[in-house]
Amino acid sequence: MLPSEIEILFVSHKYPPAVGGMEKQSFELINHSALYLKVHTLLYDNEESILTFFYRLNQRILSKIKANPHIKLIHFNDGLIAALATFHKGYDHLKKVVTLHGLDIVFPLPYFQHKIIPRFNIFDQVIAVSQATAEAARSRGIDPSRIAVIPNGVDPVTPISKLKDDKLPPYFITLGRPVKRKGFSWLMQQVIPAVQGNFRLLMVGPFDQVPTWKERMLNLLPARLYHLATLFLGYPTDQQEIRKLLRMHPEKIQHLGKVPFDQLRHLLTNAHAFLMPNIQVQGDMEGFGLVCLEASSRGTVVVAAELEGITSAISHHHNGLLLPSQDADAWIGQLQNILDNPAHYEKLGQKFQKNTNADFSWDIMARGYCDTFIKLCQ
Numbered sequence: 001m002l003p004s005e006i007e008i009l010f011v012s013h014k015y016p017p018a019v020g021g022m023e024k025q026s027f028e029l030i031n032h033s034a035l036y037l038k039v040h041t042l043l044y045d046n047e048e049s050i051l052t053f054f055y056r057l058n059q060r061i062l063s064k065i066k067a068n069p070h071i072k073l074i075h076f077n078d079g080l081i082a083a084l085a086t087f088h089k090g091y092d093h094l095k096k097v098v099t100l101h102g103l104d105i106v107f108p109l110p111y112f113q114h115k116i117i118p119r120f121n122i123f124d125q126v127i128a129v130s131q132a133t134a135e136a137a138r139s140r141g142i143d144p145s146r147i148a149v150i151p152n153g154v155d156p157v158t159p160i161s162k163l164k165d166d167k168l169p170p171y172f173i174t175l176g177r178p179v180k181r182k183g184f185s186w187l188m189q190q191v192i193p194a195v196q197g198n199f200r201l202l203m204v205g206p207f208d209q210v211p212t213w214k215e216r217m218l219n220l221l222p223a224r225l226y227h228l229a230t231l232f233l234g235y236p237t238d239q240q241e242i243r244k245l246l247r248m249h250p251e252k253i254q255h256l257g258k259v260p261f262d263q264l265r266h267l268l269t270n271a272h273a274f275l276m277p278n279i280q281v282q283g284d285m286e287g288f289g290l291v292c293l294e295a296s297s298r299g300t301v302v303v304a305a306e307l308e309g310i311t312s313a314i315s316h317h318h319n320g321l322l323l324p325s326q327d328a329d330a331w332i333g334q335l336q337n338i339l340d341n342p343a344h345y346e347k348l349g350q351k352f353q354k355n356t357n358a359d360f361s362w363d364i365m366a367r368g369y370c371d372t373f374i375k376l377c378q
Contacts, residue, residue, distance in 0.1 A: 007038040011042045011061065011076050012081070013050060015027060037370055057081075057084065061090075072095060074097070078098075079120075082120065082123065097124060098125075099129065102130070102308070105117065105133060108228065109228055124146070130309030131311070132286075136285065156357055170198070172335065174201070178205065179284070186326060192249065195336050196336060197336075197340075199252070204255075204258070206236065206258055207255050272301070273345070296319050301321065301345050304320055310322075
């Protein structure tokens with residue numbers, strides 16, 4: 001793909017120094033697109049309040065366009081900021097594109113579903129990060145001709161040998177915020193106690209060992225309002241159940257909380273398997289499953305639920321293993337087999353790693369976006 005003189009304005013409120021999958025995707029998209037297009041940005045930097053950023057966004061976009069009159073297209077990096085942009089004035093002459101990640105299309109607020117989502121048809125292109133996200137958009141009335149699927153990428157990793165750590169028994173690992181859809185408490189309750197042998201489940205990610213004041217306040221809300229508030233905030237709704245299960249199975253399960261990046265990389269590389277046991281939660285969804293790719297790119301076998309956007313990241317027996325969501329017998333059998341046959345699954349992990357690194361990269365993703373932008377502008 002040859003560089004183009006087309007100028008693009010990227011608008012995002014999910015960007016470093018904040019940390020998360022959407023922040024990572026936004027960062028990589030903008031920086032790789034800059035290799036092919038002339039890029040301008042309006043990014044939330046965490047210095048002002050997010051409400052101030054949203055309030056001033058329309059005027060800032062107009063100022064940016066005035067200062068750079070060759071901008072042809074604006075990209076909004078998620079459904080929330082795009083929803084606000086549908087009420088903006090003054091730049092209807094430009095092409096507009098939005099990326100949808102999952103929750104930003106299924107969020108179960110009636111006003112959002114019935115009044116806001118139909119407005120997404122004003123965008124010239126709606127990019128979904130997975131087939132599941134695209135289907136959720138189509139089913140909510142977004143014109144199918146406007147929808148394209150461009151999967152996320154992953155950092156390239158040079159294959160390395162696993163290091164035997166005598167301090168740790170064989171272990172499985174999970175990674176992520178303890179929200180219900182991740183299925184962590186289901187895995188801890190229904191699967192791990194039934195798997196035989198000397199092993200551990202290591203859990204990594206943000207985790208409050210004791211209830212916070214925010215958690216206690218949210219628990220006072222009526223069930224419907226609690227569900228909406230915790231979805232919108234991305235709040236860790238599985239924490240209470242996980243705490244109970246950690247106390248019940250201290251010999252098999254350990255939650256490490258957040259760990260430094262180098263330690264996380266070491267843990268992912270040397271795990272017997274990375275587990276993503278997602279379950280269905282009304283009004284929530286796994287838009288893609290980026291952490292699956294991150295684990296697979298390190299040569300670790302991924303065992304994931306065959307659910308939602310995960311199936312756009314992992315293909316069964318190509319770059320991971322997919323199991324039916326909430327099928328305890330299938331999960332117990334698969335994990336037992338991995339423990340009993342480590343050499344076989346280490347080789348399988350190396351095969352999956354090659355396929356992941358061949359199929360997914362941030363550059364492949366960015367070129368998909370840039371091709372879309374160029375076609376729209378021409």
